[in-house]
Amino acid sequence: MRFLHLGDLHFGKIVNSFSMIEDQQYVLxxxxxxxxxxxxxxVLLAGDIYDRSVPPARAVxxxxxxxxxxxxxxxxxxxxxxxxxxGADLISFGHELFEAAHYYVxxxxxxxxxxxVLHDEHGPVNVYLLPFADYAVVREAHQDETIKxxxxxxxxxxxxxxxxxxxxxxxxxxxxxxxxxxPQESDSEKKLVVGGKESVSxxxxxxxxxxxxxxxxxxxxxxxxxxxxxxSLLKYSFSEENYQKSVTMIDLSGTGELxxxxxxxxxxxxxxxxxxxxxxxxxxxxxxxxxxxxxxxxGQLLEPMAKLRQVYPNVMILDLLENNSDFKGSGLTxxxxxxxxxxQLFADFYExxxxxxxxxxxxxxxxxxxxxxxxxx
Numbered sequence: 001m002r003f004l005h006l007g008d009l010h011f012g013k014i015v016n017s018f019s020m021i022e023d024q025q026y027v028l029x030x031x032x033x034x035x036x037x038x039x040x041x042x043v044l045l046a047g048d049i050y051d052r053s054v055p056p057a058r059a060v061x062x063x064x065x066x067x068x069x070x071x072x073x074x075x076x077x078x079x080x081x082x083x084x085x086x087g088a089d090l091i092s093f094g095h096e097l098f099e100a101a102h103y104y105v106x107x108x109x110x111x112x113x114x115x116x117v118l119h120d121e122h123g124p125v126n127v128y129l130l131p132f133a134d135y136a137v138v139r140e141a142h143q144d145e146t147i148k149x150x151x152x153x154x155x156x157x158x159x160x161x162x163x164x165x166x167x168x169x170x171x172x173x174x175x176x177x178x179x180x181x182x183p184q185e186s187d188s189e190k191k192l193v194v195g196g197k198e199s200v201s202x203x204x205x206x207x208x209x210x211x212x213x214x215x216x217x218x219x220x221x222x223x224x225x226x227x228x229x230x231x232s233l234l235k236y237s238f239s240e241e242n243y244q245k246s247v248t249m250i251d252l253s254g255t256g257e258l259x260x261x262x263x264x265x266x267x268x269x270x271x272x273x274x275x276x277x278x279x280x281x282x283x284x285x286x287x288x289x290x291x292x293x294x295x296x297x298x299g300q301l302l303e304p305m306a307k308l309r310q311v312y313p314n315v316m317i318l319d320l321l322e323n324n325s326d327f328k329g330s331g332l333t334x335x336x337x338x339x340x341x342x343x344q345l346f347a348d349f350y351e352x353x354x355x356x357x358x359x360x361x362x363x364x365x366x367x368x369x370x371x372x373x374x375x376x377x
Contacts, residue, residue, distance in 0.1 A: 001120045005248040007046035007214030008232040012059030016316035026268035046214030047083025047174030077102035082131040083174040109133030111141045113161045122254030130173040154200045174214040175200045180223040188236035209256040225260045235271040292317040
């Protein structure tokens, strides 16, 4: 059986005041082409469909269009769970009706995991849908006061839902799973819980033939290929600029053996960093990519962002890098600073920003200005 594993779509995402809707729509066309080409038996969507619990109308419309194309045009079932960014009730809305179109979704946590049985020539494949839920929600559902972490919540949930190990079993869930090497995180991932331990042990998933995870934005495995994060479809922070985004194709044999292929995605606009002096960057060919620009110029610059956006319209972040200067600030205490004259303090300020000592004429001019302010001349 073949699955296309997606996660962390974050429809409606805004990155540094830039809406990602058009970029998400662009990359979804590639996802649909992969569905058309590889003909998976189902698309597994592992949470964070939206970027927030109440998404904008354009985000809902984008997801609706994606479902319509995959379900109705490509005739491919979609099995989805809610992530920590999603509103559980919104994700669950109409789920009984949508199952007629082979859209199976688990938005709100329930004591009994939602089970969808698919079939191929080798027999049944049981796909379990487990949405994200805070451990307090799980504790209340099971009336178990010992549940005080997400790890314990996962353990109790899976123990309460035994699976038939004689059949093939797949789990779709949204969690921070650890096992083996430390997982690779990015700056765009929101904490699952406020305070406390948010990790879940990979040992809980041993009985499953494949675990389709959502939450981390980098494509990666946890211990082995049978537990994987698909990663997000786009880069949502500059900590991800060296990531290669992809979707994950999983083939599950009749005996439960697994093969995995990463299908690359090409963004409409890349997200990357440019470093250099302002004039040099302005004389380079322009780009529509989302950029963090680090300027290495010394001293003050006149409206650098406005100038940069004439060549690079999608500059997101502008940083000024002070280099080639041994001046690191005076390091004086408040009392020591108070013992310095205004002229001396300005000289420190000048050296800090210019990387050189103020010249004599400049020092005399500052002295005259300070005297004028004091009414001494």
